[in-house]
Amino acid sequence: xxxxxxxxxxxxxxxxxxxxRKHRKAMAGLMFALxxxxxxxLAPLIINTFIQLIIPMETIRxxxxxxxxxxxxxxxxxxxxxxxxxxxxxxxxxxxxxxWEIFLSNxxxxxxxxxxxxxxxxxMYGLIVMxxxxxxxxxxxxxxxxxxxxxxxxxxxxxLMVLSTIWLSNFITAMVQARLGDSxxxxxxxxxxxxVIALIVIVPMYGLMFFMPQLSDILGMNAFLVMPFTWPxxxxxxxAITFNGIGLTGSQILGFGAIxxxxxxxxxxxxxxxxxxxxxxxxxxxxRVFTISAGVRTETVTTVGRENIFIRGVRRVAKxxxxxxxxxxxxxxxxxxxxxxxxxxxVVLAIILPILMQQMSIMDGDVFxxxxxxxxxxxxIGVVGVFPFAGTGFLESKDQLWIIRSAPxxxxxxxxxxxxxxxxxxxxxxxxxxxxxxxxxxxxxxTAIQIFITSFVVVCGAVMVAMGVTAQNPNYEDTKSxxxxxxxMTSMMLTQFTLIGPLFATIFLDIGLGFNLFGFMExxxxxxxxxxxxxxLGPTALLLVGGLMLYxxxxxxxxxxx
Amino acid sequence: xxxxxxxxxxxxxxxxFDTVRAVRNLDLEVMSGSRFGFLGPNGAGKTTTVRILSxxxxxxxxxAEVCGIDVSKxxxxxxxxxxxxxxxxxxxxxxxxxxxxxxxxxxxxxxxxGLHRRIDSLLGILGLEGRQDDLLESYSSGMKQxxxxxxxxxxxxxxxxxxxxxxxxxxxxxxxxxxLILILAEETDTTFFICTHMTNFAExxxxxxxxxxxxxxxxxxxxxxxxEAAGARNLEEAYLNIVGGKVDREVLLAWR
Numbered sequence: 176x177x178x179x180x181x182x183x184x185x186x187x188x189x190x191x192x193x194x195x196r197k198h199r200k201a202m203a204g205l206m207f208a209l210x211x212x213x214x215x216x217l218a219p220l221i222i223n224t225f226i227q228l229i230i231p232m233e234t235i236r237x238x239x240x241x242x243x244x245x246x247x248x249x250x251x252x253x254x255x256x257x258x259x260x261x262x263x264x265x266x267x268x269x270x271x272x273x274x275w276e277i278f279l280s281n282x283x284x285x286x287x288x289x290x291x292x293x294x295x296x297x298x299m300y301g302l303i304v305m306x307x308x309x310x311x312x313x314x315x316x317x318x319x320x321x322x323x324x325x326x327x328x329x330x331x332x333x334x335l336m337v338l339s340t341i342w343l344s345n346f347i348t349a350m351v352q353a354r355l356g357d358s359x360x361x362x363x364x365x366x367x368x369x370x371v372i373a374l375i376v377i378v379p380m381y382g383l384m385f386f387m388p389q390l391s392d393i394l395g396m397n398a399f400l401v402m403p404f405t406w407p408x409x410x411x412x413x414x415a416i417t418f419n420g421i422g423l424t425g426s427q428i429l430g431f432g433a434i435x436x437x438x439x440x441x442x443x444x445x446x447x448x449x450x451x452x453x454x455x456x457x458x459x460x461x462x463r464v465f466t467i468s469a470g471v472r473t474e475t476v477t478t479v480g481r482e483n484i485f486i487r488g489v490r491r492v493a494k495x496x497x498x499x500x501x502x503x504x505x506x507x508x509x510x511x512x513x514x515x516x517x518x519x520x521x522v523v524l525a526i527i528l529p530i531l532m533q534q535m536s537i538m539d540g541d542v543f544x545x546x547x548x549x550x551x552x553x554x555x556i557g558v559v560g561v562f563p564f565a566g567t568g569f570l571e572s573k574d575q576l577w578i579i580r581s582a583p584x585x586x587x588x589x590x591x592x593x594x595x596x597x598x599x600x601x602x603x604x605x606x607x608x609x610x611x612x613x614x615x616x617x618x619x620x621x622t623a624i625q626i627f628i629t630s631f632v633v634v635c636g637a638v639m640v641a642m643g644v645t646a647q648n649p650n651y652e653d654t655k656s657x658x659x660x661x662x663x664m665t666s667m668m669l670t671q672f673t674l675i676g677p678l679f680a681t682i683f684l685d686i687g688l689g690f691n692l693f694g695f696m697e698x699x700x701x702x703x704x705x706x707x708x709x710x711x712l713g714p715t716a717l718l719l720v721g722g723l724m725l726y727x728x729x730x731x732x733x734x735x736x737x
Numbered sequence: 738x739x740x741x742x743x744x745x746x747x748x749x750x751x752x753x754f755d756t757v758r759a760v761r762n763l764d765l766e767v768m769s770g771s772r773f774g775f776l777g778p779n780g781a782g783k784t785t786t787v788r789i790l791s792x793x794x795x796x797x798x799x800x801a802e803v804c805g806i807d808v809s810k811x812x813x814x815x816x817x818x819x820x821x822x823x824x825x826x827x828x829x830x831x832x833x834x835x836x837x838x839x840x841x842x843x844x845x846x847x848x849x850x851g852l853h854r855r856i857d858s859l860l861g862i863l864g865l866e867g868r869q870d871d872l873l874e875s876y877s878s879g880m881k882q883x884x885x886x887x888x889x890x891x892x893x894x895x896x897x898x899x900x901x902x903x904x905x906x907x908x909x910x911x912x913x914x915x916x917l918i919l920i921l922a923e924e925t926d927t928t929f930f931i932c933t934h935m936t937n938f939a940e941x942x943x944x945x946x947x948x949x950x951x952x953x954x955x956x957x958x959x960x961x962x963x964x965e966a967a968g969a970r971n972l973e974e975a976y977l978n979i980v981g982g983k984v985d986r987e988v989l990l991a992w993r
Binding site for chain 2: 363476477478479495496497498499500503506507510511571572573574575576577578579580581582583584585588589592735736737
């Protein structure tokens with residue numbers, strides 16, 4: 176009798192480690208060995224050295240101990256969100272329901288599919304946790320001088336939390352995939368969801384980075400006792416307190432008990448009950464989850480209606496083949512839920528950024544003046560322009576490229592239309608942060624217009640960079656491919672460095688050649704003129720780099736294959 | 738323009754991908770207004786040849802011209818007078834048939850009422866008029882193939898390259914495509930270069946057949962001449978006699 180779940184797990188593991196397939200066993204072994212050394216020895220050592228460098232442990236110990244329960248919940252919220260949503264987001268990028276057909280036609284039991292896909296995911300996500308968890312946990316282990324046994328208990332709790340969360344995530348993923356099905360429409364919605372889910376992961380990350388004390392206060396409240404990430408967090412807290420090496424007094428332990436509310440046993444029982452409850456639930460529901468049927472989703476036929484006023488307006492303004500291509504390009508881009516969710520993601524990021532910067536200024540005790548932060552805001556808005564256009568919304572397949580290339584000057588006509596689409600999409604992307612800032616900070620109309628124009632130019636430059644880079648290495652909507660990652664990273668880095676570039680160039684000129692460019696510019700343009708020129712430097716450089724990328728991209732897209 | 742009535746001409750055309758020689762010393766002449774059938778097993782080099790002739794791929798060596806234009810020099814001129822139906826559909830899933838054809842028309846520098854009349858006419862001939870405003874993601878593979886056929890003929894090319902035009906079509910749709918080719922070749926002097934595995938289709942439609950194997954044309958002539966020369970009853974039998982491909986029963990059952 177073959178263990179079917181084992182072979183499914185093996186296939187899942189092979190897929191996750193496809194990048195190192197030539198030396199899979201050796202590489203996997205090496206990575207786990209390194210991760211273990213990192214978790215047990217290196218991470219605590221580095222963290223300890225780092226803390227000692229900034230503030231001696233004796234000084235920070237009290238602070239860490241006071242923040243401990245709330246912070247542990249914050250850390251667990253982060254790990255929980257990462258483990259629950261990251262695999263979900265990853266698997267939604269490519270619906271693989273077709274494989275179920277193979278499993279079921281080979282008489283594989285549904286519980287074997289669920290177990291196999293779960294076990295197959297453990298090594299990869301286990302490795303991620305082995306890398307991250309020590310970084311987050313070590314400061315507290317050091318502050319409480321937790322014994323080896325205590326550390327073993329802490330890491331066992333984390334391991335159990337990881338296993339139960341991956342199991343839950345695996346189950347939810349299967350349900351969502353079954354609901355969306357193996358249809359073009361389902362795939363489109365799934366990809367859109369994957370972006371939105373990534374946003375949900377990013378929010379606690381921002382919280383962790385910028386609002387750690389506030390978040391800890393919020394999560395320290397009793398209302399969070401019902402959240403599943405609270406129980407393992409509190410259990411870790413109790414383990415650290417119980418196995419502490421700093422001689423906590425009885426009253427101190429009672430103080431922690433008052434904050435944590437639930438005792439160690441109750442937290443352990445709740446955590447175990449939550450983890451174990453989902454095993455029978457998932458196995459019982461497996462037969463309902465792994466079903467393949469041509470439901471409503473595959474029969475849905477979307478018929479396009481009359482063109483809206485905006486499209487008609489574009490047709491009226493841009494006549495001829497260029498206008499027709501732009502209109503079709505707009506329709507193609509705008510009808511994909513994935514693209515719209517990326518625009519939404521960009522808009523949310525663009526709104527979050529000024530709020531974060533305001534909070535950071537307030538936390539640093541500075542007076543918040545939006546004008547002084549404009550160069551920084553434009554740099555961040557560059558990311559907003561890159562994200563919806565790098566690697567996606569371009570070409571669905573290589574066959575499409577053949578079709579485009581088979582028309583005379585097809586590639587350059589196609590690129591011109593795509594760029595026009597991108598520029599139109601840049602309007603909401605730059606308008607959203609402008610409006611958000613205008614209302615939040617009570618800006619004058621003139622400042623608002625200034626921010627909008629700068630943002631629009633930056634987003635357009637970023638769009639040009641993203642599309643140019645994508646055209647040089649199209650990934651055909653495969654967001655899991657290495658081409659996509661390369662395109663995204665290259666576009667992001669190029670945009671950021673181009674926007675920061677002039678600033679660095681000025682510093683190098685000053686240090687290296689003793690030439691004060693800013694001083695020189697100020698003497699020519701005056702102080703107010705200098706601010707305008709300084710603010711325009713980055714966006715202008717970005718437009719130039721974007722133009723170059725577009726030229727290279729168009730050439731590459733239209734080239735004859737060798 | 739075609740010289741001496743020859744639309745497509747290749748001389749010792751070669752194409753290699755690293756160590757694989759996809760096309761070897763290909764010598765071809767296709768007459769204007771003819772329907773040339775390019776037959777051969779999978780991986781024989783048919784698609785590679787079509788891509789070279791339509792200006793999408795650079796040959797390793799040798800010479801090729803279409804309507805007197807050197808394919809390695811004036812690629813945009815070649816593209817303006819040719820139409821290519823690719824082997825696999827590269828349609829935009831979120832566009833309707835009309836929108837996709839408008840896109841292809843605009844890529845070829847056309848727009849306006851003239852283009853839309855042409856689109857309506859082609860979709861009507863191919864029996865898609867009732868579904869023309871539905872998104873292509875909901876089309877069956879046969880319907881997608883029909884849209885691609887329409888996109889190939891949209892800009893009224895002088896030479897049409899069809900790579901497996903009927904592989905996804907049902908018999909009645911195949912018959913429509915067959916008639917479309919015959920009528921266009923006869924009425925508009927359009928030259929058709931058809932890569933196919935369907936020997937019946939090739940026998941019915943093509944006036945000249947070239948059989949390609951391992952990158953070389955091993956037989957060339959009218960279908961009836963090839964059938965007679967191979968001592969076969971039809972083109973399929975002649976093809977199998979020439980290229981091989983009969984199943985060895987003993988080998989097939991040896992694993993049991």
